[in-house]
Amino acid sequence: MLFLVSVTPALAEEVSLHGFAQGNYAGRITGEELPGPEGGDFLLGEERFQIKLSGASEGSRFFLKSDFFRDAVFRKTETDLREAYLDYGGGFFDLRLGRQIITWGVGDLLFINDIFPKDYAAFFSGRPLEYLKIGSDAAKVDLFSNVVSAELVVIPFFQSDTLPAPERFFLFDPFPGLPRTAEEPRAEFENTELALRLYRSLFGFDTAVYAYKGFFRTSGMRPDSPLAPSRVNLFFPRLAVYGASGQGNALGGVTGLEAAYYDSLDDRSGRDPSIPNSMAKYLAGYQRQLLSDLTAGIQYYGEYLLDHGSYRETLPAGFPAQDRLRQLLTLRLTQFFRYQTLRLSLFAFYSPTDEDYYFIPEVRYSFTDALWGAVGANVFGGSKKTAPFGQLDKNDNVYVTTRYEF
Amino acid sequence: MKTIRDFRAIFLLVLSAAGLPDGAQATDAADIVRKSQAAFFEAGKDLQARIKMTLTTRDGQRRLRDLTMLRKNGPAGEQKYFIYFHGPADVAGTTFMVYKYPNRDDDRWLFIPAINLVNRIAARDSRSSFVGSDFTYEDVSGRDIVADTHTLLKEDQVDGRKVYLVESKPNRPAEYARKRAWIDQTTFLPLKEEYDDIQGALYKVFTADEIKEIQDLPTVMKRTMADVKTGHKTEVVFERVQYNVGIGDDLFSERYLRRPPEKWIK
Numbered sequence: 001m002l003f004l005v006s007v008t009p010a011l012a013e014e015v016s017l018h019g020f021a022q023g024n025y026a027g028r029i030t031g032e033e034l035p036g037p038e039g040g041d042f043l044l045g046e047e048r049f050q051i052k053l054s055g056a057s058e059g060s061r062f063f064l065k066s067d068f069f070r071d072a073v074f075r076k077t078e079t080d081l082r083e084a085y086l087d088y089g090g091g092f093f094d095l096r097l098g099r100q101i102i103t104w105g106v107g108d109l110l111f112i113n114d115i116f117p118k119d120y121a122a123f124f125s126g127r128p129l130e131y132l133k134i135g136s137d138a139a140k141v142d143l144f145s146n147v148v149s150a151e152l153v154v155i156p157f158f159q160s161d162t163l164p165a166p167e168r169f170f171l172f173d174p175f176p177g178l179p180r181t182a183e184e185p186r187a188e189f190e191n192t193e194l195a196l197r198l199y200r201s202l203f204g205f206d207t208a209v210y211a212y213k214g215f216f217r218t219s220g221m222r223p224d225s226p227l228a229p230s231r232v233n234l235f236f237p238r239l240a241v242y243g244a245s246g247q248g249n250a251l252g253g254v255t256g257l258e259a260a261y262y263d264s265l266d267d268r269s270g271r272d273p274s275i276p277n278s279m280a281k282y283l284a285g286y287q288r289q290l291l292s293d294l295t296a297g298i299q300y301y302g303e304y305l306l307d308h309g310s311y312r313e314t315l316p317a318g319f320p321a322q323d324r325l326r327q328l329l330t331l332r333l334t335q336f337f338r339y340q341t342l343r344l345s346l347f348a349f350y351s352p353t354d355e356d357y358y359f360i361p362e363v364r365y366s367f368t369d370a371l372w373g374a375v376g377a378n379v380f381g382g383s384k385k386t387a388p389f390g391q392l393d394k395n396d397n398v399y400v401t402t403r404y405e406f
Numbered sequence: 407m408k409t410i411r412d413f414r415a416i417f418l419l420v421l422s423a424a425g426l427p428d429g430a431q432a433t434d435a436a437d438i439v440r441k442s443q444a445a446f447f448e449a450g451k452d453l454q455a456r457i458k459m460t461l462t463t464r465d466g467q468r469r470l471r472d473l474t475m476l477r478k479n480g481p482a483g484e485q486k487y488f489i490y491f492h493g494p495a496d497v498a499g500t501t502f503m504v505y506k507y508p509n510r511d512d513d514r515w516l517f518i519p520a521i522n523l524v525n526r527i528a529a530r531d532s533r534s535s536f537v538g539s540d541f542t543y544e545d546v547s548g549r550d551i552v553a554d555t556h557t558l559l560k561e562d563q564v565d566g567r568k569v570y571l572v573e574s575k576p577n578r579p580a581e582y583a584r585k586r587a588w589i590d591q592t593t594f595l596p597l598k599e600e601y602d603d604i605q606g607a608l609y610k611v612f613t614a615d616e617i618k619e620i621q622d623l624p625t626v627m628k629r630t631m632a633d634v635k636t637g638h639k640t641e642v643v644f645e646r647v648q649y650n651v652g653i654g655d656d657l658f659s660e661r662y663l664r665r666p667p668e669k670w671i672k
Contacts, residue, residue, distance in 0.1 A: 130520035340538030369494035405495035
């Protein structure tokens with residue numbers, strides 16, 4: 001960070017400053033209130049100010065994006081350094097050093113080869129989409145050629161996903177009330193994560209293959225004693241991912257396919273119930289313009305758990321079991337009105353195997369070029385209170401966002 | 407290419423000489439439209455322009471779109487477009503790329519900087535508004551010539567300039583049912599266009615408000631599309647137009663979508 005600041009003035013020929021001021025509020029509409037000081041009806045109540053500072057000179061560039069916010073639910077004022085990086089490059093390679101957001105794959109809100117950190121708590125509580133992604137402190141090298149291009153990401157500092165926490169969300173908890181200690185992979189050479197993407201255009205399709213070696217970003221849970229647990233240890237098992245994707249025009253719309261094999265390195269036999277088994281994940285998506293300013297997108301997603309037999313054998317009694325095949329369907333509808341100043345949208349997840357769903361309807365209006373507002377809802381439900389979306393049933397919320405950009 | 411066209415001319419001559427239904431006039435009209443598209447959408451080997459769009463509602467509320475457009479012509483009518491948005495603030499830094507093919511769906515990509523995402527966009531939206539303006543994607547990059555049947559109605563004058571008045575009717579249902587274009591006989595630029603809807607009522611009017619020669623190529627520097635029904639209009643001003651600047655093919659790639667080249671987008 002200091003390095004960034006000190007090198008900046010010398011580099012920059014032209015500096016630009018942008019940002020926004022934003023109000024973002026979300027309230028539970030189920031009438032349920034969590035106990036504790038942070039509980040109550042509100043999931044989110046914050047004012048946020050963001051600055052984006054960038055500058056460029058021959059062959060290099062810096063970018064800084066930082067948020068300052070006041071969170072009324074947690075009663076704290078904080079800074080969140082969203083991104084801060086330096087770019088070098090030109091010719092056959094580019095280099096990006098620092099905190100950066102990386103997005104891979106062709107899924108729409110479904111991530112298979114995008115193994116970079118995400119903030120699901122932000123997403124479920126009605127923050128704008130960009131807050132679903134968390135920056136990685138990484139070095140990224142891009143190599144370009146006519147045959148194939150490569151993107152190699154080296155991440156020395158592990159960053160976990162942010163999941164809904166029991167202080168703010170009603171959740172299924174297999175170990176209710178027990179204290180937890182989290183053990184993140186330390187910044188050591190052998191824990192350095194590596195992610196590689198090779199890509200090129202093939203028959204008009206954007207195709208890519210991916211490889212990753214690192215860790216699951218969602219922790220495993222291991223109680224100190226299986227029979228009378230007094231403490232739960234959260235840890236991040238090792239993971240390798242190998243996958244591919246393709247996206248292009250077909251059938252009068254845009255068609256995408258993506259798949260990956262998740263190799264659970266610390267539990268290849270599938271006999272450790274606290275570590276996810278190896279899995280095959282895949283999706284097929286199709287989006288098309290139905291009418292002027294009306295677009296629809298559908299996706300089918302599957303997650304096939306390997307060694308399901310061993311998993312069922314070793315899963316302690318009373319724990320909810322994951323299906324051998326988890327399936328999800330998604331639908332996205334987007335309609336613009338009034339010269340694209342008014343946008344109605346719906347994103348829906350439905351899982352026939354978990355029997356749960358998650359709907360996000362939203363209305364967004366641009367009052368002027370600088371000011372927009374959105375009202376939307378996060379609606380969860382399902383027949384199983386242990387399923388991914390079903391467990392969030394009591395957290396249905398309505399959110400309001402207004403943003404002034406400059 | 408020339409031989410084929412010559413051959414067709416002879417073929418048509420033979421047809422009309424034989425007293426068969428005369429297709430010659432329609433072909434002339436299509437030829438005028440072809441020349442007009444070449445002058446309007448394909449001038450030069452490539453183009454770099456800073457473009458300011460002003461969208462005005464009936465009550466006078468204004469919105470601005472500030473962008474840089476890079477365009478490069480390819481073989482056989484193919485084109486590549488690269489658009490960088492300077493403003494408004496909520497889309498600043500967004501890039502948009504199109505590979506345009508004659509007679510098949512375009513490839514379109516959009517880069518959203520906030521989540522560093524490159525995404526394909528469904529392309530069959532020739533009727534859709536370009537960034538909320540009165541211009542459709544087709545109005546920005548051209549419509550397939552064979553999608554319409556063209557007829558030369560008459561020769562006319564607009565502001566003292568000799569023009570062809572060409573009528574184009576879509577062969578398949580489209581946004582408009584009929585379009586009339588007043589095309590300059592010298593420059594082949596459209597000076598005015600009127601669009602009728604399916605009920606036969608006029609709903610959209612295009613005007614070329616200012617034409618300048620840039621590097622000897624007549625260029626529409628200011629144009630307006632007005633929606634007669636809603637009272638909404640979009641005025642587009644081209645600033646700093648340059649032809650044949652030597653844009654490399656590699657610019658139209660994922661690399662530069664994600665990291666727009668400073669040199670080109672200013």
